[in-house]
Amino acid sequence: QVQLVESGGGVVQPGRSLRLSCAASGFTFTTYAMHWVRQAPGKGLEWLALISNDGNSKYYADSVKGRFTISRDTSKNTLYLQMNSLRTDDTAVYFCARDNWGSGFFDYWGQGILVTVSS
């Protein structure tokens, strides 16, 4: 069965960096584009970034462009989100999600990982 498992979250000071990982299993990782979506405490969902199935195309929300980088390692079936220059308003649960056959919809999600940016 499809599984997405995030890791790498925690508490970090403003201005510092953190890298999230999302381990994928149960499907052919190289076939699917992948996304990161976040949810601030008590708030709604915010799309952050997309990487194509081959890793050659990447897209970002304006709120994280220039600070966050999405990448993937097909040898490890793992998706990453490198987060630099973190701000307090980046505090959220971060989800990785699979793109439904290039549709732009998210058919499988990880359980989410909490990132808290605080001094």
Added chain:
Amino acid sequence: EIVLTQSPVTQSLSPGERATLSCRASQSVSSSLAWYQQKPGQAPRLLIYDASNRATGIPARFSGSGSGTDFTLTISSLEPEDFAVYYCQQRSKWPPTFGQGTKVEVK
């Protein structure tokens, strides 16, 4: 970017009742709209894509309709496990955006 406005913010209903949730887009998204269900402490789950297609494993009591700017998610008869927050999402124009959510709570 396209703004999705969901209404009502909260809907209080009893098990067995019909739920009707609305999502309005700030400009046409054709049929490029999905609905997700999220329970506390869990990830969202895809219910409906392309406005009216049920995702794999989604019960038939969930249905979606609409096109252009006005969309509806209907739950024909609420089961206890259906009380949750529901989000709509468009992928017609970049970037993908979500509505603010509708909470379906027990009356």
